[in-house]
């Protein structure tokens with residue numbers, strides 16, 4: 001029995017990553033209606049809008065969905081109280097210690113997974129009573145641990161120290177990546193970059209096209225000596241930040257112009273190394289159906305190898 005599916009009630013163990021302004025009801029409901037688990041973001045810190053998006057989800061899908069609480073970005077407890085009373089059954093926490101959030105969320109009957117980039121944080125979260133972990137490898141887009149550890153290694157390292165369900169995030173955009181993650185002990189996968197570039201993603205076409213155009217070397221890890229350390233698409237702007245080593249304070253101030261206006265030099269376009277694998281805009285349903293089908297082809301091949309005690 002897949003524990004992530006038991007925890008969430010989703011049809012498939014495929015999660016659409018929380019992403020500020022992007023992971024709202026248009027994208028999340030398409031993912032849920034295709035059998036995945038859509039997540040509504042709150043990292044935009046637009047509390048009222050995020051609450052409205054959670055309410056909208058109930059009109060757009062009958063399937064379960066989740067909400068992300070990025071601890072460091074929460075202005076107050078308003079969104080926490082709202083979620084506890086909203087009927088939401090699954091929350092991922094990220095960007096900070098989830099310790100004080102676990103008790104109120106669990107008291108409201110909510111399953112809580114926390115996103116971790118290291119074994120040490122995984123151990124602390126398990127001790128604090130977390131139900132599962134999102135294992136965030138360095139291949140992924142968004143905020144990163146500057147001490148980069150790939151999903152390949154991190155999953156194994158965390159699997160060694162805990163038996164809680166693991167969702168692999170970072171570097172996964174299809175059934176091959178999903179099969180690899182399951183081989184390493186994951187019971188679910190989370191995709192960010194793949195869903196930014198999906199048909200239902202609300203971002204400007206230029207952002208999606210930049211992901212399609214990027215090679216496997218098309219992203220940079222920026223600001224490693226300060227906070228936040230991020231992985232973003234290579235542009236003139238991000239190349240200059242990379243060379244300088246530090247990210248100017250106003251880097252995100254015109255993010256909306258990049259996300260929704262299509263000016264790829266206005267800010268930094270968060271994306272992961274799977275940009276080098278993604279070459280078409282697909283609907284959430286296509287992404288999920290193709291991922292599940294490819295996962296089963298690969299796992300059948302693995303099963304046949306095990307049954308025959310050979311290597312294919």
Ligand SMILES: Cc1cc2nc3c(=O)[nH]c(=O)nc-3n(C[C@H](O)[C@H](O)[C@H](O)COP(=O)(O)O)c2cc1C
Pocket residue numbers: 017018019020022041043068070093094095115136139140141142143169170171172190191192193194196269270271272273274
């Ligand atoms: C555009 C973008 C925005 C993101 N914003 C968030 C966020 O608000 N909260 C969070 O927990 N993770 C955020 N992430 C990280 C994702 O949750 C996810 O772990 C990561 O995208 C997985 O790697 P992938 O991009 O290779 O699929 C973001 C990622 C991207 C690409």
